[in-house]
Amino acid sequence: MMKAMLKRQEVDTQLTWDTSLIFPTDADYQQALKDYAQAVGEFESNYKGKLNQADAIVAALTDFENLSILRDQLSHYAFLPLEVDRMNTESASLSNEFDLLMEDTLPRLAFLDIELGALEITFLEELISKQPQWKAYFQQLIDFKPHQLPPLQEELLASLATVWQQPYNAYNTTKFEDLTFESFEVNGQTYENSYVYFENDYELSHDQEIRRQSAKSFYRTLKTYQNTAATSLLAQMKNEQIQAKLRGFESTIDYLLFQQQVSRELFDRQIDVIMKELAPHMRRYVKLVAKAHGLKEITHADLKISMPSSFNQRITPEESKAFLLDCLSVLGSDYQKMIEQSFDERWIDFAQNEGKSTGGFCATLYSGPSYILLSWTGLMNEVLVLAHELGHAGHFQLAKKQSILSYEPSLYFIEAPSTANEVLTCNSLLKKNQDPDFQIYLISELISRTYFHNMVTHLLEAAFQREVYTRLDNNEYLNGDILCQIKLDVIKQFWGDEFAIGDEAGLIWMRQPHYYIGLYPYTYSAGLTIGTALAKQLEENPEQVVAKWLDTLSLGASLSAQELAQHAGVDVTTDQPLLETIAYVASLVDQLENLLA
Known part of the structure; x- marks a missing residue:
């Protein structure tokens, strides 16, 4: 047990x-x-x-x-x-x-x-x-x-600032204080279940029964809180809609994109292109992984696993420090010192404990540390999460060169430094170890963590958001069942008819806090688009690119998101960087096919 x-x-x-x-x-x-x-x-x-x-x-x-x-x-x-x-x-x-x-x-x-x-x-x-x-x-x-x-109206709205936060507070209360997951049994052993256990470990487990039984336990519990969660989410969206109308925006989406200084064209492009162009390659990848695991049927509980490998060993936080110092050394000695400082001064919370928030984040103090939250499993997936959060830390430590009033850039750019670190980490390891089995292992980890998480999981959240906000602005009735159906339809659209996507997958909208931060989810794929291009540039021409990249990170909000990307050498005014990122994922799947042949 x-x-x-x-x-x-x-x-x-x-x-x-x-x-x-x-x-x-x-x-x-x-x-x-x-x-x-x-x-x-x-x-x-x-x-x-x-x-x-x-x-x-x-x-x-x-x-x-x-x-x-x-x-x-x-x-x-x-x-x-x-x-x-x-x-x-x-x-x-x-x-x-x-x-x-x-x-x-x-x-x-x-x-x-x-x-x-x-x-x-x-x-x-x-x-x-x-x-x-x-x-x-x-x-x-x-x-x-x-x-x-x-x-007077502006002052009134300011006085309601803490009220606007109540739906998110209600979501967190339900998630961390009320939800209690049933244990489950596999081969005579009983396993406790929780958000942290499921999302950080069981969902990625290579043991089919642990993976699938934990999913049943997890979603069975979520189902019992579906309507409460829907009430919180729809209240959040209604708050945003009210403010959008008061301020004269044509839609709630336009209001939220205005805050990011991003056009509707960039938002829609990110969703539509990925839904159409990336989906076939991800389906191909998942089939390769399923075949390697001997799965007769691919359910939604199987989508996030990586290739079986003897290299899939757990490492300690201290081992991860040396690992990342080496992999991210291309970013220079000052960047490495920041990584060492984050470990030595205890900026990072590795512990797994009751009542702790799930996932990972980095919260930078303008006058001090960048605090990083994890629930450490020691798996490669978690190492890449740490690389990701250290990317945020490096970004905001550098951005302190700007005034506190001008140092937080648009959300559209926020995920570029973090996702770039993930790609850099994997690219560094792929160059250093040519063992075919290791290559299979790491390419799989890169796809299943970095590209799946940022360009599938969060992108499907974005497609869900777009549909819900559109219906809300059209005055359509929404409730928990309808939200589940919208989510299920989006997931099935991406994965097609070949996989056994059960109804419980519709409950996935309940898992993410990103819905309470405006149009945050789509920015992960936008950031990874920039991050992939930068990782390639850093690999091909590090001496010239590193200084330019670090300078870009130091500019904070002094440039718009598009200008920051341009300054770093990526033109996001066209779909070319996005198409090149998708082509890179396709090339990774091609490599896997060749290595497994």
């Missing part, structure tokens, strides 16, 4: 991240909350109603940068402990103190954007020329002008 998952207090501290790097103690955090509240009062008193002269605006934005840095520290200290232990009432209480502070202060700071947004465009453009460090911030104000509401 598999051991029950550890409680947070039972975990080895060396496998956890160190949030004392933000504030040494909870008392220091609580004092900083008071300091922030006082600073907001002073900011409001000093600048509200007075932002009509360049000197006052410069002073205000300088002070606002300091406020934003402090708020960033408070935010991370508030939410990171909950991400690893949602059952901890002390952490929940500390987080609640931050939430209450935001409810009070966000409306009081709304005047800054309102007053600056009301200024003449020529004046704002003059400010850009004289204060280029805030170019992205001023440009957003200019672009937003057609959608800005009267001051």
Whole structure:
């Protein structure tokens, strides 16, 4: 029987991240909350109603940068402990103190954007020329002008900022506090099940019975919460629709894409081209894997497995450090130092424990570490997740050269540095080990983790989102059953009629938090398109490309997503990079076929 998952207090501290790097103690955090509240009062008193002269605006934005840095520290200290232990009432209480502070202060700071947004465009453009460090911030104000509401309405919306977050809070409460999965039995052994066990281990298991029985247990539990989850998701989408209408956008999708500075053409292209052009190669790949495993039937529970291989061994976090330092060495010594620092200073939370968020993420503190969440299995899949999150860390550590008001680029570009790291890691290993069995193993891992996860899993989420938002804007009735049917139809469209996709696959929309972050899912494939092109350039001409790539990462939001890609040498205004990425995946499948022949 598999051991029950550890409680947070039972975990080895060396496998956890160190949030004392933000504030040494909870008392220091609580004092900083008071300091922030006082600073907001002073900011409001000093600048509200007075932002009509360049000197006052410069002073205000300088002070606002300091406020934003402090708020960033408070935010991370508030939410990171909950991400690893949602059952901890002390952490929940500390987080609640931050939430209450935001409810009070966000409306009081709304005047800054309102007053600056009301200024003449020529004046704002003059400010850009004289204060280029805030170019992205001023440009957003200019672009937003057609959608800005009267001051009182803007202040009201600002006061509702924490209310807009409630659907996501409800989703997390259901997922991490209410859901309890049934154990399952395989060959006389009983296995505990959970989000972490299933998504990080069982779903990828090469044992057919463990994989399929765990899926039955997992989806049987999800089914019982289907309508609650649907209520949360549809409330989130309705919130976005209300704001889109208030601000005069033609559709909710247009409103969400506006926030990313991305056209509808780029969004639709990413979905439509991949659904049509990538699908045949992924079907071919899955059939190769199924044949190698001796599967008579390919169910949805079998889609994410990789090739069987003796190389599929588990490694420790410390071993992964040396592994990634070597694979990502092409990015230079400073980048390697960042990787070493992330391990040595405990930026990374490797532990598996009850109440911990699933998947992986990187949350960078503008004035400090990049905190990385994992649930370490030691499999190659998890190593690539770590490479991915270190890509985010390297990106935002470099982007700190920009003002905190101008350092977060469009979501469209966010996943480029992370996915590039995954491809770089695998390409490095493929060059160093020509053993045919190893090549089969690693090519399979590259497809099943990097390309499957980013260009299939997340892309199918995007296709699902597009359909649901469209129906919502058409005033069609939606509920849990309809969401499941939409998801099932999207999955079947991609995989065709040759695979046994059961009805339970329709519940997959319940698994992902990305739906609560606007149109996030499609950006994974967009980022991987850029990342694949960059990995190829780095492999072919590292001496010239590395400096250009690192410089691109340091530009933050000072350029648009398309301009950042262009600066790195990738033209995403056409479909050529996307088609070349799909052709690269096709070539990987071709290599597998030849190696297995």
